[in-house]
Amino acid sequence: MALMITDECINCDVCEPECPNSAISQGEEIYEINPDKCTECVGHYDKPQCQEVCPIDCIPFNPDVRETHDQLMAKYLRLVGSGKK
Template sequence: MALRILDDCINCDMCEPECPNGAIALGEAIYEIDSAKCTECVGHYDKPQCVRACPIACIAPDPERVEDDAGLLAKYLSLYPQ
């Protein structure tokens, strides 16, 4: 499933540069993840880099955007056609 940034985000700027898909951007109050671009780093890394970089662990799976590994890989392939 795509990830989301929770309301306790402190806008530390650690996650945004780590996203290989450019899915993270500063929203009106906190950073936000564009679910259309979030592949949980499938195709790039073994684990989501934003989760690894977040110092307060405020990035979690988005229950409204359930996707399996095959769906995440398909999204990656649509973002980076070969």
């Protein structure tokens, strides 16, 4: 699964710089996560870094974007240029 940011987001700006895939960006009202870039930090860290730093725990798993660990690793490899499309 990719992650998502809920409307409880307070725009504190701590999650965006922590994302190793640049999947987080400022939306119209709150930060947003691009599911095409989110690997839940697979390939980079053991835990999603945005969840680790979020002061209000508003970054749950996105139930609409379900992916296995292998799929997340394949996405990571594509994003860093080491995998085949």
